[in-house]
Amino acid sequence: MINLPPSPSTRRNFLGTVGGGFAGLALSQMLSREAAASALQHHPPKVKRIIQLFMTGGASPMDTFDYKPELARLHGQMLGPKEKPEGQTGVCGALMKSPFEFKQHGQSGRWVSSMFPEQARLVDEMAFLMAMSSKTNVHGPGTYMMNSGFLFPGFPCMGAWISYALGNIADNLPAFVVLPDARGLPYNQRGCFSSGFLPAVHQGTVINAGAPRPVPDLFANEKYPFAKPESDAAGLALLAKMNKAHAAQHPGDSRLDARIASYELAAKMQLSAPEAFDVMREPEFVRNAYGMDNKVTEGFGRRCLLATRLIERGVRFVQVWSGPQGATNNWDNHGSIINELPPMAASVDKPIAALLRDLKARGLDDDTLVVWTTEFGRTPFAQNGSGRDHNGGTFVTWLWGAGIRPGVSYGQSDDWGFKTAVNATYCYDLHATVLHLLGVDHEKLTVLQNGIDRRLTDVHGHVVREVLA
Numbered sequence: 001m002i003n004l005p006p007s008p009s010t011r012r013n014f015l016g017t018v019g020g021g022f023a024g025l026a027l028s029q030m031l032s033r034e035a036a037a038s039a040l041q042h043h044p045p046k047v048k049r050i051i052q053l054f055m056t057g058g059a060s061p062m063d064t065f066d067y068k069p070e071l072a073r074l075h076g077q078m079l080g081p082k083e084k085p086e087g088q089t090g091v092c093g094a095l096m097k098s099p100f101e102f103k104q105h106g107q108s109g110r111w112v113s114s115m116f117p118e119q120a121r122l123v124d125e126m127a128f129l130m131a132m133s134s135k136t137n138v139h140g141p142g143t144y145m146m147n148s149g150f151l152f153p154g155f156p157c158m159g160a161w162i163s164y165a166l167g168n169i170a171d172n173l174p175a176f177v178v179l180p181d182a183r184g185l186p187y188n189q190r191g192c193f194s195s196g197f198l199p200a201v202h203q204g205t206v207i208n209a210g211a212p213r214p215v216p217d218l219f220a221n222e223k224y225p226f227a228k229p230e231s232d233a234a235g236l237a238l239l240a241k242m243n244k245a246h247a248a249q250h251p252g253d254s255r256l257d258a259r260i261a262s263y264e265l266a267a268k269m270q271l272s273a274p275e276a277f278d279v280m281r282e283p284e285f286v287r288n289a290y291g292m293d294n295k296v297t298e299g300f301g302r303r304c305l306l307a308t309r310l311i312e313r314g315v316r317f318v319q320v321w322s323g324p325q326g327a328t329n330n331w332d333n334h335g336s337i338i339n340e341l342p343p344m345a346a347s348v349d350k351p352i353a354a355l356l357r358d359l360k361a362r363g364l365d366d367d368t369l370v371v372w373t374t375e376f377g378r379t380p381f382a383q384n385g386s387g388r389d390h391n392g393g394t395f396v397t398w399l400w401g402a403g404i405r406p407g408v409s410y411g412q413s414d415d416w417g418f419k420t421a422v423n424a425t426y427c428y429d430l431h432a433t434v435l436h437l438l439g440v441d442h443e444k445l446t447v448l449q450n451g452i453d454r455r456l457t458d459v460h461g462h463v464v465r466e467v468l469a
Contacts, residue, residue, distance in 0.1 A: 045439030057332030131411025170314025184324030
């Protein structure tokens with residue numbers, strides 16, 4: 001296990017006493033951030049910040065990025081398992097071809113369905129993991145696995161591990177920000193953004209991008225005229241005394257440290273957040289490129305544009321979600337692929353393409369990684385006539401940006417898109433690769449918990465060097 005430098009709160013108290021006031025606080029946080037990052041980086045990083053795009057519900061690979069001509073040849077034949085596989089919601093129907101046209105794109109010849117016309121233009125900039133697999137085909141455990149490396153709650157997610165290992169880039173914004181779908185949180189709710197057994201300060205900061213005030217209660221309500229800077233100072237002084245007494249009675253409880261840190265961050269965000277979270281400050285042509293002028297793309301486009309603004313201002317990890325939990329308005333297309341997939345694809349395709357182009361235009365592609373993924377795939381067998389059931393056997397993930405070899409792919413699914421066939425990769429391999437790009441050895445980033453050296457990749461994982469530049 002790696003021993004971190006002394007806790008930020010210890011240094012903060014010491015330097016605050018010596019230097020006095022906010023100057024000491026700023027110095028302590030700067031030293032804390034630099035010391036933590038240098039202690040846990042094992043080789044020079046190629047990536048400084050990350051945007052993860054997560055498609056909630058299980059995006060269908062054979063209807064998006066994994067072209068399967070065999071499904072057209074065998075369409076309608078009953079060749080699947082006779083008994084209902086565990087985790088599926090129904091028995092397997094007949095093999096079903098994709099109802100969408102596929103074409104090859106770019107010099108790499110990547111097959112992409114008509115559902116993603118804008119992303120198809122950029123495939124030569126992406127690297128594809130074509131044989132991702134999961135240990136489950138149930139949404140809750142699958143979503144936990146893709147975020148934390150474990151099927152059960154209680155473990156830190158990737159964003160929390162990255163925050164713990166590398167800390168903040170900027171001291172006036174969180175290290176880890178989550179932008180959920182406005183229609184609701186994903187499966188497992190806030191468990192997907194949890195810091196688990198890591199200090200609570202590393203959990204994701206959830207932001208409602210579409211709200212008039214994305215960060216609620218950052219400023220006092222106008223109906224409380226007594227809430228002035230002077231009264232704030234007196235209240236904080238009293239709170240500091242109470243916190244000190246509480247900390248003495250509860251040693252080792254990270255929640256108080258996290259609460260103190262959140263108050264300090266909130267004070268700084270009163271200056272930075274109004275500008276950072278206001279996407280309307282962007283020129284109209286930029287907002288329109290993300291699709292904010294169209295009801296179909298406005299929500300996801302707004303979150304993608306906000307993600308760009310946040311990493312530009314120093315947020316290290318931003319997670320953008322498409323779809324809430326549940327049976328509708330997400331990628332869980334049991335009823336009808338031909339009716340349910342197109343609106344979901346249309347809502348993200350233009351914003352994602354705009355995100356990649358905008359990152360490059362701003363010069364952020366030099367140190368930013370974008371990851372597109374989902375919790376599992378879908379069956380090649382029909383369900384309810386024209387839907388597809390859950391399938392952990394194989395699905396697709398792509399990466400773009402710093403440190404990535406563009407236009408390549410790794411792994412291959414079988415002829416039906418039911419199971420992986422060559423070079424299967426799991427969440428462990430994806431996480432190991434992301435950490436490697438950040439300069440972190442996934443086997444050395446460990447925390448002793450209940451007598452076990454825990455890590456994001458559990459006891460698994462290898463860096464997928466075939467997709468690295």
